[in-house]
Amino acid sequence: MPVNVQLGLRGKPLFEGRGEITRTEQTQTGTKVGIRLRDCIDISQLVTKYQEILIRADIDSFASDNINLGVSADYRLMASDVLHLLRTFRANLDQFDQQKLTAEAEAEILATCEERILPTWREHWHHANALVEPIMEQPLELRATKRFTELVLTPEFMAGAIWNRSYVKPLGYPGDFKIMSMVYDWQREGKTLYEKLSHRLGLDVAECIATRMTDMRTAIAKAVLSAPAALAENRAVRIASLGCGPAREIVDYLAVNDLPRRTDFTLIDQDHEALSSAYERTYPAVVRLGGRASVSCLNASFVQLLRGELFEKLPPQDLIYTVGLIDYLVPKRVKSLVNTLYASLAVGGTLIVGNMHRCAGSNLWPMEFITDWNILYRDAHDMAAFAAGLPGAAYETFYDSTQRVVMVRIVKKS
Ligand SMILES: C[S@@+](CC[C@H](N)C(=O)[O-])C[C@H]1O[C@@H](n2cnc3c(N)ncnc32)[C@H](O)[C@@H]1O
Incomplete structure (x- = not known):
């Protein structure tokens, strides 16, 4: 039986021609019809038209979109x-x-x-x-x-x-x-x-990244001078940085002429290149200080960290700090991480955890909107909640000099 055949895409005609029904088949959902086309199809023309329809639909989708919608x-x-x-x-x-x-x-x-x-x-x-x-x-x-x-x-x-x-x-x-x-x-x-x-x-x-880094350098200097467990046990001071990146505070700190006490640094990061760079930058100082300092690098995924595997292999630490890492983690994960890190401290040891601070002059707009760099902003109350309930802990929150980073310092008293 002769029929007119029309093919369409997204409501637009793609092909029109004559055909005939050559076969019908009853199915549960209706009748299937086999059609033989009488007119030749120009495939290249069909493809061109197909692409044209898709392109027009794409353009319609963004050009008809009211760009002001949702933007005040x-x-x-x-x-x-x-x-x-x-x-x-x-x-x-x-x-x-x-x-x-x-x-x-x-x-x-x-x-x-x-x-x-x-x-x-x-x-x-x-x-x-x-x-x-x-x-x-x-x-x-x-x-x-x-x-x-x-x-x-x-x-x-x-x-x-x-x-x-x-x-x-x-x-x-x-x-x-x-x-x-x-x-x-x-x-x-x-x-x-x-x-x-x-x-x-x-x-x-x-700027607050640099001020936060200098705060960590100060914390290192303090730990090296006065870590109670290291003094009592007459051993090297142990310091670990989690999510260390370039570890510039350690590079800078090791520029000292002499270390007041032997110090072992452990750098942990998921980025191998970051660790290599930190290692290369600290190596000359380690050599110059003639055995007074050591720097070890651990390449680790976050999953490994949360499982607590890494720190189980390390001796108790006098200072552990992590800045620029928990900003990416939901509260439940941070809490669990803080528990793991706190458990890895020596008695008298200090854990410092930093996060970008939610405030009027925060980095929110430039980072999130201009560079699509998503982080979670926190305040002192949020940070204190991560330390609350840790056994034998004393803690306080503080800010970097720009007030754009909030940190919690947790000391393991017993
Ligand atoms: C924003 S940077 C901060 C680096 C350094 N703390 C600083 O302030 O210069 C965050 C670092 O955390 C590391 N990092 C991110 N996720 C990690 C993970 N799951 N485990 C270990 N390191 C991680 C990144 O590779 C990066 O070097």
């Missing part, structure tokens, strides 16, 4: 002010780049621009924090605002090395040891003046 007017205004600020500096610095400037002149221009841009940048950043705080628990608004930011603002920031690496995450995880090192090195990175300025804005956000 205040947020859009703030984004446009930030863009205007950055582009003003970019346009003018690009002109300086055309001139043959001496290194001194470049440094002078950058120093002046930094001085001018930083206060305004901080105002925008803190204002943006206030704008996004209420949407953090609202998935639709959060997704729309993040998408808007990544389309509108992120490309402008990508000129800065630290923004770029934070967004791209080339090692597959955020906050790798190379980003940490950028913060500690505090160099003017980039080819153009604008690239250097943009990098500097990123360093401003990351």
